[in-house]
Amino acid sequence: MDAAEVLRLDREHVWHPYTGVPSGVPVHVVRRAEGVRITLGDGRELIDGMASWWAAVHGYNHPRLNRAARDQLGDMAHVMFGGLTHEPAVRLAHRLAGMTGLDRVFLADSGSVAVEVAIKMAVQYSGRSALMTVRGGYHGDTFAAMSVCDPVGGMHHLFTGMLPRHVFAPMPPHDYGRRPGGTAQAGPDEVYLAELTAAVEAHADRLAAIIVEPVVQGAGGMRFYHPAYLRRLRELADEHGILLIADEIATGFGRTGEMFGCDHAGIRPDIMCVGKALTGGYMTLAATLCTSRVAERIGVLMHGPTYMGNPLACAVAGASLDLLAERPWREEVAHIEGALLDGLAPAVGAPGVRDVRVLGAIGVIETDQPVDVAKIQDIVMEHGVWLRPFGRLIYTMPPYACTPGDIARITGAMVAATAAL
Numbered sequence: 292m293d294a295a296e297v298l299r300l301d302r303e304h305v306w307h308p309y310t311g312v313p314s315g316v317p318v319h320v321v322r323r324a325e326g327v328r329i330t331l332g333d334g335r336e337l338i339d340g341m342a343s344w345w346a347a348v349h350g351y352n353h354p355r356l357n358r359a360a361r362d363q364l365g366d367m368a369h370v371m372f373g374g375l376t377h378e379p380a381v382r383l384a385h386r387l388a389g390m391t392g393l394d395r396v397f398l399a400d401s402g403s404v405a406v407e408v409a410i411k412m413a414v415q416y417s418g419r420s421a422l423m424t425v426r427g428g429y430h431g432d433t434f435a436a437m438s439v440c441d442p443v444g445g446m447h448h449l450f451t452g453m454l455p456r457h458v459f460a461p462m463p464p465h466d467y468g469r470r471p472g473g474t475a476q477a478g479p480d481e482v483y484l485a486e487l488t489a490a491v492e493a494h495a496d497r498l499a500a501i502i503v504e505p506v507v508q509g510a511g512g513m514r515f516y517h518p519a520y521l522r523r524l525r526e527l528a529d530e531h532g533i534l535l536i537a538d539e540i541a542t543g544f545g546r547t548g549e550m551f552g553c554d555h556a557g558i559r560p561d562i563m564c565v566g567k568a569l570t571g572g573y574m575t576l577a578a579t580l581c582t583s584r585v586a587e588r589i590g591v592l593m594h595g596p597t598y599m600g601n602p603l604a605c606a607v608a609g610a611s612l613d614l615l616a617e618r619p620w621r622e623e624v625a626h627i628e629g630a631l632l633d634g635l636a637p638a639v640g641a642p643g644v645r646d647v648r649v650l651g652a653i654g655v656i657e658t659d660q661p662v663d664v665a666k667i668q669d670i671v672m673e674h675g676v677w678l679r680p681f682g683r684l685i686y687t688m689p690p691y692a693c694t695p696g697d698i699a700r701i702t703g704a705m706v707a708a709t710a711a712l
């Protein structure tokens with residue numbers, strides 16, 4: 292099919308994320324992707340500043356991940372996980388348990404499902420049904436996950452009437468990460484710590500769990516908050532016998548400069564969700580992990596997707612974690628952080644720019660007004676870069692495999708885009 296035919300059929304039949312059919316915003320045909328570059332139908336090459344939504348940390352078409360998939364295909368692409376098991380799943384579970392200190396692993400088929408499973412675990416564990424979270428969060432698009440997303444800024448207001456009402460503490464101050472110019476972190480905010488404490492204490496006897504994205508609120512607004520708030524939530528959860536769920540689906544596997552967001556706070560959650568970068572961006576796979584104490588009290592967990600523990604996805608995830616262990620990701624992410632700070636500095640104080648912030652391999656320009664997505668995309672594509680702005684955010688979370696030159700291209704494109712605000 293030529294690119295025009297792909298686009299014609301796409302317009303006729305296909306839903307894209309958060310759009311109608313046909314999509315209201317332009318859609319571009321991708322022919323292939325290699326390293327940190329995607330090649331469009333018209334031959335243009337773009338540096339992927341999004342890592343396919345946090346996932347493709349090693350870059351595309353990676354020989355090691357390709358080989359893991361091919362080798363696994365020769366054995367089996369899939370078998371059911373009910374009553375059967377296999378090396379790729381067991382290896383991956385053992386590996387994740389070793390990385391997190393959480394011994395019991397449920398292999399789910401997407402991040403949202405991993406969050407559903409985490410909530411089921413907490414409900415089955417406690418016999419309670421209320422959850423507490425903070426405003427400004429994002430935990431996925433399925434119903435239980437939607438119910439803990441930000442109730443105002445979220446993408447789910449159409450469903451409010453169908454969602455259980457949980458407890459929302461105020462949005463954390465965004466007082467973590469770095470800003471060009473190197474202003475010191477202000478936090479933690481004692482007033483906010485008191486608000487968190489009050490929210491938990493007011494509802495403690497009906498809470499099954501507290502669920503948060505550690506340190507970085509991703510799709511809810513790309514905000515970074517001080518790890519002291521996470522430590523306080525851990526203390527409060529312990530004090531009141533409530534479980535703490537860390538949704539590390541975006542923050543996991545080095546993105547924030549630590550292996551997991553919780554590592555900034557030096558805490559361990561009772562339940563953790565991982566996804567996105569788990570397979571290095573190759574296929575959908577997520578996991579919900581919990582302590583043996585939690586698992587023992589739950590007993591039979593009532594969940595079991597058809598493609599649970601998919602061997603192909605588990606084999607690629609195993610290879611992706613091998614690669615992560617081998618690559619100097621900590622140095623790479625630190626270098627990207629420095630390059631983002633330097634490269635985004637010219638956006639500070641530009642007309643229409645409210646804030647510029649960086650944490651690990653995440654760089655954000657927050658604008659005063661919602662951006663014109665198509666217009667911003669045109670500009671960054673002219674600079675040879677792929678980004679997907681939303682709301683008041685022009686942001687990047689590039690593959691760790693990006694060179695300093697790649698990062699400079701991305702930040703240059705972002706700064707150029709602010710001229711259109």
Ligand SMILES: *Cc1c(COP(=O)(O)O)cnc(C)c1O
Pocket residue numbers: 401402403404406429430431432504509510538539540541542566567
């Ligand atoms: C993306 C994301 C999810 C949902 O994952 P899907 O694989 O898209 O279902 C949940 N929580 C967080 C923090 C995420 O970033």
